[in-house]
Structures are given as C-alpha cells and as structure tokens.
Amino acid sequence: MIEFLHVFKSYGQEKNILADITFQVTAGEFVFVAGPSGAGKSTLLKLIAGLEPASRGSIQVNGQRLDKLSARAKPYLRRAVGVILQDTHLLYDRSAIDNVLLPLSVTGLPMSTAKSRARAALEKVGLSQKEQANPITLSGGEQQRLAIARAIVNRPAILIADEPTANLDAETAQRIMSVFRDFNRVGVTTLIASHDEALMAQHATRCLRITQRHFADSASSENRQ
Numbered sequence: 001m002i003e004f005l006h007v008f009k010s011y012g013q014e015k016n017i018l019a020d021i022t023f024q025v026t027a028g029e030f031v032f033v034a035g036p037s038g039a040g041k042s043t044l045l046k047l048i049a050g051l052e053p054a055s056r057g058s059i060q061v062n063g064q065r066l067d068k069l070s071a072r073a074k075p076y077l078r079r080a081v082g083v084i085l086q087d088t089h090l091l092y093d094r095s096a097i098d099n100v101l102l103p104l105s106v107t108g109l110p111m112s113t114a115k116s117r118a119r120a121a122l123e124k125v126g127l128s129q130k131e132q133a134n135p136i137t138l139s140g141g142e143q144q145r146l147a148i149a150r151a152i153v154n155r156p157a158i159l160i161a162d163e164p165t166a167n168l169d170a171e172t173a174q175r176i177m178s179v180f181r182d183f184n185r186v187g188v189t190t191l192i193a194s195h196d197e198a199l200m201a202q203h204a205t206r207c208l209r210i211t212q213r214h215f216a217d218s219a220s221s222e223n224r225q
C-alpha cells in the first residue's frame with residue numbers, strides 16, 4: 001500500500017532532511033509518525049501525498065511508483081490519498097458544505113450526488129448541523145473535523161494528517177482521534193504525524209519515529225521487545 005525504499009529528501013541547501021528511510025505500511029494499518037519539531041514528519045507525509053518529490057529512493061503508494069506516475073494517473077492518486085495539512089487551508093469565504101464539495105468539483109459527479117456525498121461526510125464527522133456555517137465561526141476542533149470531512153469525501157484508501165490535534169484541548173483531541181479511528185475501522189489506512197506522546201501511547205498500534213539522523217519503526221523486528 002505504501003512502500004519507501006532507501007528514500008532521501010533534501011530541500012536545496014537543506015541536505016538529507018530524511019536519510020535512507022525504508023518502511024512498508026499495509027492496507028488498513030493505523031500508524032503514527034513521531035519525532036521532534038523539524039525532524040521531517042510533515043516532509044514524510046508530503047512525500048506520500050506526492051506533494052514533494054523524493055530526492056533519491058523509491059516510493060510506492062497504492063501500487064504506483066510515484067516517480068513514474070503518468071500525468072493521467074496523478075488525479076487518481078490525489079483521490080486515493082486524503083490529506084489534512086497543519087494549516088487546514090479551509091476557505092473562509094465559503095460555507096462548510098462548499099468546502100467539502102470542492103474536491104468533488106473535478107470528479108464530474110452530478111451536483112445532487114456530490115451534495116449527498118458532502119452531507120454524508122459532514123455527518124461522519126458530526127457536523128451536519130453546521131453545513132451552512134462559515135468555517136471562521138467554527139471552533140478549532142470543528143474546523144479540524146471539517147478538514148477531515150473534505151479529505152474523506154472522495155473516499156480515499158489512505159488518510160494522512162499532520163498534527164491534527166495540535167492546539168486542541170485534550171477532550172477535543174480525543175474526539176478528533178476517534179473520528180480517525182472510525183475511518184480506520186472501515187479499512188482506511190491512516191497515518192498521523194504527532195509529537196503528543198501521551199496521545200500516541202493511547203492510540204498507536206505502530207509508530208514510525210524520526211529523530212535526527214535516525215529512523216525507527218516500532219513494527220520492525222529489531223524494535224520489538
């Protein structure tokens with residue numbers, strides 16, 4: 001489902017932000033990506049989403065080598081991977097439901113079908129009552145849930161989220177995590193970047209840990225105690 005083989009990533013003069021990363025995530029897994037600030041967690045998620053190219057090595061997502069992806073295959077990959085970045089990029093001049101409809105606009109679905117899909121996505125994250133609200137009037141946790149609804153409306157096989165519980169109180173963070181667990185329960189492969197150790201200890205089944213010049217996978221044999 002996701003495979004990194006000896007992946008390196010540099011940004012210009014910023015050499016080897018990620019160095020020699022190898023791991024596999026199989027369909028349906030729930031995985032945390034952990035590590036201190038600046039370790040490269042966001043970078044790892046962006047590589048999976050195809051938002052940044054690897055500098056070296058091979059990445060496969062959903063059976064496709066990202067560096068060999070044809071222009072025609074790119075939109076399919078975009079739909080297969082739902083992405084929630086640190087900045088949720090919600091549009092504050094549109095209603096909540098219009099934000100969720102946005103990724104559907106390129107699919108050619110009839111408006112009535114698109115609207116019922118968007119409503120189903122809002123319902124799954126508990127925001128049915130807020131479909132006409134402007135995102136700016138929503139709380140931090142509600143905005144995060146709206147971003148999740150927008151990420152899952154195309155029914156992605158993989159969901160990746162970058163620090164989705166940052167800046168939220170503990171109770172709201174738990175609510176967001178249970179939304180992710182619900183999607184994972186129905187088969188969505190889920191990767192979440194976090195540096196909240198307590199939250200991860202509670203929820204993690206597996207943890208990919210990036211620290212300066214070191215990568216550890218809690219599922220690999222050398223890390224099993």
Ligand SMILES: Nc1ncnc2c1ncn2[C@@H]1O[C@H](COP(=O)(O)OP(=O)(O)OP(=O)(O)O)[C@@H](O)[C@H]1O
Binds near residue numbers: 012017036043044
């Ligand atoms: N577009 C970019 N151009 C240059 N350097 C970048 C770029 N994006 C990230 N970096 C650098 O790469 C390193 C890793 O950044 P990244 O955002 O992946 O870390 P992170 O672990 O997600 O951090 P945080 O927990 O603070 O969000 C940082 O030193 C950052 O400055």
